[in-house]
Amino acid sequence: MYPIWEVPNLTAGIILAVIATFHILPSHLSTSAMWFNVYIETKAYKEDKPELLEFIRKYSLLLLVFAYVTGSLSGIGIWYAATVANPRGISGLIHNYVWGWATEWVFFIIEVTGILMVVIVGILAFMLSPGKWIETGNFFDGFFNKTYWSQLLVRTTLMFAIAAVYAIAAAARLKNEEVRKFIIKTASKWGLAGLLLGGTAFFWYLKTIPAAGQELIQTFAPQGLKTGIIASFVLLLFYFIYANLKPLTIRLVTAVLAIAVLFAGIWSTERMREIIRKPYVISQYMYSNQIIGNDIASKNVTSETNLINQKGILAVSPFVPEPLRVVNDANMIEAGKLIARIECLSCHTLDKSGLRPMPQMVERRGFTDAEEMKVFLEGLDGYAYMPPFMGKKKKKNALANYLVSLNR
Amino acid sequence: MEISTMLKTLQDPMGIPFYPIVFQVLMVLTFALHIMFVNFTIGTTFLSLYGYLKGGEFWGRLSKSMVKATTANISMAMLLGVAPLLFVQVVYDPFWYASNALSGAWVIGFIFIMMAAYGLTYVFYLKKDSQRGKGFALTGITALGLFLLAGLIMHALNYQALQPDKWLGWYMKGNAVNTSGTSLQAFQLPRFLHFIIPSFAMTGIFLMLYAWYFQKREDMDQGYLDRVGVIGAKMAFLFTALQAVIGFWWLLSLPGEFNFISNPIFMSGAGLGLVLLALLYKAQNAPLKYAVPAVTGAFLTILGMSYAREALRMKYAGRFGYSIFDYKLNIDWGSTVLFLGTFVMGLIIIAYLLSIAYKSGRTAGLYDATPLMHKWGRASIVLLLMWIVIVAGLGIIISVRNYL
Structure with a gap:
């Protein structure tokens, strides 16, 4: 990345x-x-x-x-x-x-x-x-x-x-x-x-x-x-x-x-x-978010999803501030925002208006609880239009918390 | 993350479809051609403005020719710039993409700046005849300013690319990342000047060549051409000498660990530069006679220096254990043959187009092609048709095999 x-x-x-x-x-x-x-x-x-x-x-x-x-x-x-x-x-x-x-x-x-x-x-x-x-x-x-x-x-x-x-x-x-x-x-x-x-x-x-x-x-x-x-x-x-x-x-x-x-x-x-x-x-x-999703065996290229799911997107991307590599309660929102930038920004603006704006989408669906948001993110796996969420549980939690924070 | 690991991680996992040396040679060769026309563009824009503001018969005439040359030079610079831009992304992708992503707004700005500069040059070229007074020169001055700004952006992007150890610092402060891309982070004056100053030397040589080329045309004023040649030779010599001084300034500002002064590629480039300087000194008395040797010497110098630039990039990249020669290979013979075949065909056709242009420009009135030129022209068309037949045939065979 x-x-x-x-x-x-x-x-x-x-x-x-x-x-x-x-x-x-x-x-x-x-x-x-x-x-x-x-x-x-x-x-x-x-x-x-x-x-x-x-x-x-x-x-x-x-x-x-x-x-x-x-x-x-x-x-x-x-x-x-x-x-x-x-x-x-x-x-x-x-x-x-x-x-x-x-x-x-x-x-x-x-x-x-x-x-x-x-x-x-x-x-x-x-x-x-x-x-x-x-x-x-x-x-x-x-x-x-x-x-x-x-x-x-x-x-x-x-x-x-x-x-x-x-x-x-x-x-x-x-x-x-x-x-x-x-x-x-x-x-x-x-x-x-x-x-x-x-x-x-x-x-x-x-x-x-x-x-x-x-x-x-x-x-x-x-x-x-x-x-x-x-x-x-x-x-x-x-x-x-x-x-x-x-x-x-x-x-x-x-x-x-x-x-x-x-x-x-x-x-x-x-x-x-x-x-x-x-x-x-x-x-x-x-x-669309630049993550390689499938193996291309003939070129010796392996999918990155497994690695990201095991280690977390913030752990494997080079351009991440060191303190955010490990997510904790104190940096949750900041880490979540960076994850949103890496995984979602290709198609969604994080601003209040514009192209498929995340704050509006979160508001429209009425998400106020991070747990609900997490369930929604998990649901993306079966959604043909968008890439699945990739990353460890903690990272998903951070993203969910950040997204919910947009609706406040 | 270690910088060397980061660079490895960023490299494209697809690998490259042929040996890196081939991409490197093509990158350097096409860059040398590109920068030569960039230099012509900046130099001829400057000269056409100077002539316009100075006025009078001689300068007015020269100004007119120069701005016409600018429009051609800029398209050549652009056409030729595409190739090194492509090849640098093949072998130096981590460097190029990281640097660009850090200054996204400037990268997009570059395109609009070039469009505006190109457009203004056309306005200056097309509307200039109607004697609009000195104020009209503002179009040309703006164009020149924008060309220089475009050069500055390219300089900064390339120089940022060479400093991966600073990327993280430019991108983030504490826990926050700066995604605005509105800053250019790196600038090195002697390096920038070393790419810009040759514009005036090269345009001097361009003038010598112009005078030499048209001297055979009976309808051209020989006195005018002689004066153009003399001014050209003077410009070429003075600015080549200045370029050598700036070259040393740049050399001294490089990290000592590179010991670049003893680099054999650099030494060859610098040696060629000194030979060129001596040649231009001799050319002062007979500019037209020395026009062709001068442009040959200048191109060889630029080529040598372009390789030295690449050698310098290898030094910068080598600091972090990066070498293009370690790039993962996924050789694809089919597409390599497609390109090489097309390239050879292109050389034959471009040589034909250039000789036609060369000969017809030297003839007053209508140019009558010789039988050899006719044959060459026909061969070019046959080659193009063959290309279409072969590629379409290949396409049909593959489509039928894969999908029917």
């Missing part, structure tokens, strides 16, 4: 989620917009319409500054955020997939952006469904897993919808009405195609999700996220149809709103992906 970085109310995980969601826009855009540009440029030359090139110039500048600059930096940003939000998680990925990332880096350098997705999706899909890797520890078994192809298809088709939303925004302020009409009409067709193909692929993707994840979608996924996915899909569908029918009525404000809807849709799907991975950060290997 590394030192903990606590972001008031939000948790470090949300910082990671915001950067990651944002990154999807420019990264997908830089690939798909290239195809769109090539198409428009070919048209401009073939049909001798030099006025189309004005749009290309505008769109390219937007792409260069927005997609390229923020795309590459936010991509690195995901990595930085993961480093401070879940260092052991990113470390586990890197120690398996370093050559995958290094391969991706080569494509980054030669600027063949289309391949970047082929590589990174393997690692993302691995976190969700590591498949045979659990037995073999083999790079490619983990990489080409059950959700690989479906995720790749969803992302490669939907990126055209992203390109279309941006192309419409870039075209919305063009002075030449003919060009504006042509670009918006063309883009809306690309958008519709991307959205419909992507939507279809999404159903396939849902089917490929492992059974445990399917169950989480049914039982635990917040309705808000489901609505977010469906609503943004439907809104964008209508937007593209409308843009196709009445291209000249689209103003910059509408186009920017469409970008916001797109963002909401991506946010919902990405949060959903995180939820169906629970209680793990790397499915069937590492819990």
